[in-house]
Amino acid sequence: MSTFRFEMQDGTICKVDNSSDIVIARHHPVGTKVVQLLCKGELMVIREDYFLFPSQCSNVYCLDQDFMTIWVEELPSPTDIYANEVIDLGDTLVCNTWVCSRCQLDPLSSRIIGRVFTK
Numbered sequence: 001m002s003t004f005r006f007e008m009q010d011g012t013i014c015k016v017d018n019s020s021d022i023v024i025a026r027h028h029p030v031g032t033k034v035v036q037l038l039c040k041g042e043l044m045v046i047r048e049d050y051f052l053f054p055s056q057c058s059n060v061y062c063l064d065q066d067f068m069t070i071w072v073e074e075l076p077s078p079t080d081i082y083a084n085e086v087i088d089l090g091d092t093l094v095c096n097t098w099v100c101s102r103c104q105l106d107p108l109s110s111r112i113i114g115r116v117f118t119k
Contacts, residue, residue, distance in 0.1 A: 071110035
């Protein structure tokens with residue numbers, strides 16, 4: 001059993017000691033604030049708030065347990081951004097974007113492996 005857990009606190013990700021509930025490490029957002037933490041095995045998929053996120057940068061990325069960046073998800077286009085919850089479908093992730101694409105994402109390569117226009 002792990003001696004720590006990960007939690008969202010005030011728009012950041014915290015690594016919290018299970019026995020003392022003390023925050024032992026903190027990941028600050030890269031652009032806005034963290035709005036979703038999706039634990040996937042030893043990795044964490046993070047989605048930051050899209051509003052005022054730096055343009056042409058992805059607000060979905062993956063961290064390891066030491067908060068090292070494993071990948072940053074590609075964008076469907078330079079002017080789009082991930083706007084809704086990332087959903088774990090097992091071998092793939094799904095997330096809708098601001099300009100109405102439902103993107104199927106590969107959680108190992110950070111690539112879009114499928115895209116459907118949803119409007």
